[in-house]
Amino acid sequence: MIPGPTPVVDSIRTEMGRDTIAFGDPDFVKDYKEVIDDLQSLFSCDGKTFVVAGTGTLAMETAIANSLQKGDKMLLVSNGFFGDRFIQIAERKGIKVELLQAEWGDAVTPVQIGKKLDEGGFKAVTVTHVDTSTGVIAPVKEIGEVVSKYDDVLYIVDGVCSVGGEAVDLKNCHINVLFTGSQKAFGVAPGLFMLWADEKALARRKSLGTIPEYYCDYENWIPIMDDPSKYFATPAVNLVWALKESVRIMKEEGMDARYARHIRTAKAMQKAFEAIGFTILAKEEVRAHTLSNLLYPAGIDDAAYRTELAKQGVQAAGGVGKYAGRMLRIGHMGNIDLHTCTATISAMERALRALGQDLQPGSGTGAFAKEWDAQ
Ligand SMILES: Cc1ncc(COP(=O)(O)O)c(C=O)c1O
Structure with a gap:
């Protein structure tokens, strides 16, 4: 009953135990594409959905790497330990971080965020939907309504402890980048991250030109997410199958x-x-x-x-x-x-x-x- 990895039901575990096949096998390619497409529509993304081997922390790094460059200013909203984790990720990249932190057990409000953004010059804001260190949920929809008024600001949401368990999607909550890991509300073993980037986030990535990061560059993964028969880095075949079963369960439940x-x-x-x-x-x-x-x-x-x-x-x-x-x-x-x-x-x-x-x-x-x- 730890908050991730969560219990893995038999039908998902069975997928992880299947005979591993080539990632170019047409059966696998079809399954991979299906899960990407399902995730795209389930979480209302008008851009791209990424399903990549790695954990939630790599998803955090991916979100930052593709949204900001050295010298940019970012607003970091933190309601606990995992919110704070963005500080190091951003500062190592030379991003100027301005921090809004809540007392542990409480959450930064949309009004506080709006006031800070009014100071101007911000390129992105990061919010942790559910901070696993405190059990606090941020009002991501209300925050999205505030952030969407600032054209230059990308709204990045860490949904590692929420997506698939708490109501959240890109369109409704005005989120530009959302991500999670396989091991929490999806009920799959650890090892995959899922990240959604909307049109605005993809345009920002394009505007950055070549970025220093390689594995987590959207541009390297987009051709694979469009056509998983192509190769960039070896997909976690059995985990993708497990995720597909998890998504099937979600669709069946509604x-x-x-x-x-x-x-x-x-x-x-x-x-x-x-x-x-x-x-x-x-x-x-x-x-x-x-x-x-x-x-x-x-x-x-x-x-x-x-x-x-x-x-x-x-x-x-x-x-x-x-x-x-x-x-x-x-x-x-x-x-x-x-x-x-x-x-x-x-x-x-x-x-x-x-x-x-x-x-x-x-x-x-x-x-x-x-x-x-x-x-
Ligand atoms: C809210 C949140 N963000 C990020 C992470 C980091 O994810 P991972 O441990 O999969 O790298 C966690 C891990 O528990 C988390 O709960």
Whole structure:
């Protein structure tokens, strides 16, 4: 139940275990093209969709590399550890970074962003949709409405912990570059990133001429995304198949139903976490639906708790950055079901009791069921 990699369902795992074939095999080429086209329409992109071997961090670097050049000014909006990660990526490239940071647990507002952009000279703004270090969701649609008023500014959204679990697409949210990794709400093993660049983002790339980066240059990948029988760098054949199955599952469920399921699950999980004594870091109005970041009840030690929880059958993540050793992070995104969620709550209760917490058995699972039914 860590917030990525998330549980991989059997039908996706089966694709990863298939006999690997040549990337030029017509069957694979057809599958690769199909998944690219499906992703393009599912997330309303009028430009190009990239499915490339690499993780979310490479997608961050790709977004920056193709949008900005040395000396450009960028507005970096950060609601936590992963937002801050853009600082290094941009500064190494010689980009001038101006920072808007929220207290951990809160989010920078669209008004703050608009005020900053009014100062002028910005070429891009980066926003992390769900920061996995805090469990905070940024209002990406409202921010998009603000950013779209500035012609020269590209709106780049890190959707690593959101795409496929939280409602987001390029058109509706006025996003120019969106990206994610395979291992979170898509429920595939780690190893692929998916990136969408709209027409405006592609025009910016063209205006940059030759860029220093090679592997992550859009221009090198566009011919492959248009016709995957061509070669630039070897595609991760089995992961592409796994992604194709993940997308099939999404289409079968329906995106609206999928987002609604994530909301319902999050609300029930969060009620249960509170019922057994945890505090949720993110303020209620900016609380994500893909994961929860929990502060321990008094007297519970992080390492001891996570060890006991693992004995009870559940792996959870610890905090990062300033919350390392003080936080429990539980993912509830992707292709998880009701049984997995209730079993998780039940194991969390048992682990608390094993560490001496005075807790009524069923207090968490009861709260979960009550909230689930109420939704
Ligand atoms: C919001 C966010 N952005 C970026 C990343 C980096 O992705 P990766 O670890 O796949 O490189 C992560 C990883 O968890 C993330 O949660």
